[in-house]
């Protein structure tokens with residue numbers, strides 16, 4: 240059996256995708272990595288949306304595509320993604336090996352509900368994430384529109400272990416120190432991280448931290464309130480269901496692109 244080097248696609252891209260070039264890859268843990276790639280000029284998206292992404296299977300000549308949240312903001316000339324690595328996973332077992340110069344398939348039609356358009360105006364925006372669910376928020380916290388619409392932006396990230404928080408921590412720090420974004424984000428953007436399976440200053444699932452009130456006590460704010468707060472949720476199916484239940488219990492209404500409201504949800508995609 241022969242395998243083609245990743246950076247030499249011998250087939251043409253399918254109609255609904257383009258080949259883009261990997262510009263940078265950073266590995267955080269055995270299970271998480273980030274990469275950047277070229278962005279076609281015609282590729283437009285709203286911060287928070289997802290798109291199909293993948294590789295050609297050189298043996299079958301067929302594309303292998305999965306949904307991925309775009310982690311870079313809509314103004315960025317490049318595209319960034321935050322991915323898990325699944326051992327034996329059809330796509331991520333190969334994708335985790337990409338290097339600078341390799342070609343990756345990018346779908347042409349980004350979509351999604353974790354967008355500013357799906358929320359009605361309010362004072363405070365919460366973004367609750369677990370695992371790779373932080374990806375759409377890495378996009379949104381770097382979008383000036385978020386700071387035009389909200390006075391306070393609270394982004395939370397919960398993982399099993401501390402090292403899994405590196406990407407979110409570094410992205411928030413870089414945003415606050417950014418030449419232009421820094422001015423908009425400072426005083427508005429707040430980061431709240433926690434772990435569930437390793438010692439950390441803040442421990443526990445986000446749902447537990449909301450229910451116990453610890454999250455709000457730590458941030459010095461009042462509990463979830465549809466009058467003042469909006470929520471975006473991204474994580475596993477179970478995490479979304481449990482966090483959504485807490486929003487509903489607080490009297491919040493789920494929004495969509497067609498009917499903006501108090502909170503929106505999207506599953507963190509896995510390979």
Ligand code: A2P
Nearest residue numbers: 369370397398399435444445446475477478481
């Ligand atoms: P836990 O360690 O208690 O399962 P995973 O890696 O399994 O996707 O989990 C990522 C993070 O999401 C972990 O910290 C995990 O906590 C947490 N988590 C898993 N299920 C839920 C849920 N139903 N509600 C809130 N957080 C959850």
